[in-house]
Amino acid sequence: MDNTTIKGETVESKSITMKLNTYSKLNEKIKASKVADGPSVNISQPENIENKNSYKVTVLTYLPDAVLSKVENNEGLELDKEFVYLNYVGINPVQFMGKDGKYTTLQGREFRFDYNCEVEKDKIKEYFLCYLQFSYTINDNQYADVIWVRDENEDPETDRGTVTGPSDLPPPTTL
Template sequence: MGNPVNVNGVTLELKYFRKFDTNINVENVPTGPLVNMSRDESGNSATPNIVTVLAYLPDNTLNPVENTNGLQLQGNEVYLNYYGVTSTQIVNKDGGYDTVSCRDFRVEFNCDEVASLYDLYYVQFAYQLDAGTPSVDMILVRSENDDPETDRGTVTVPSTPPPPTTTVK
């Protein structure tokens, strides 16, 4: 669908992009995109990794984004950008935290108005590691508004959970 783009040792290629649903009320929009990855990175590096993302973008007018190094999805208003490897804390099975290395992908847009309606987009892209690029434990995919005043944001580091409560009868 698109020409491959190389960013930070990773080659990105857009496979599919389209508006899937429209006029979704803000109360029905999750705080981040929904993601599916085809396989784990530690496999054959000659085979691209396929990632499918369902991203909610505001129905408002979008402005050009600042970072245009990644895959152009919609004019200069929506891009899939790659920000390299980052360390992230995740909850482990014992209730504590583990630090893992993650590839940081972002579906970026710039909207300077608070939105009440959103559109759902289906994005599928492939990425392939350049020779010598080490694999990571996980990938992160976030929807991110370049305008910090209207960004809904996505929390990627868990907060400290409250202590468990029990009721004795």
């Protein structure tokens, strides 16, 4: 997929419904030395005041400029044929370090930007920047304190992520 935008797919996964608002991979390549350690994630306030269970998430992340293989976990939103998916993992505990240096455990809703690249991370010279915006609606009463999106290569080299919460909550480091 080169500079193509995909929109509109909807998938039910576990206890949520995910809708792809937009996904695009930019043609311009970025040197590996300039790539951030993990995705940049922003969650918006509820999209619809009448439905407080719906949220919009914007993600900036990177795909390696290398041949990708089929993704095994393909239960989520298909972003690039059979090679890139946004998958929902569920609610899992995540630990944050507060300003006092102590850890607090919160419940986090985990999403994964999954792809499968067999090239070792240190051999990848360039990446593509990807823009992803999706919405999710909670279908049960199980709420999370934060969400996080992990950029995960199914081949073991990459496992990165950013944790974020709704903008009306204090940032995790202020616990």
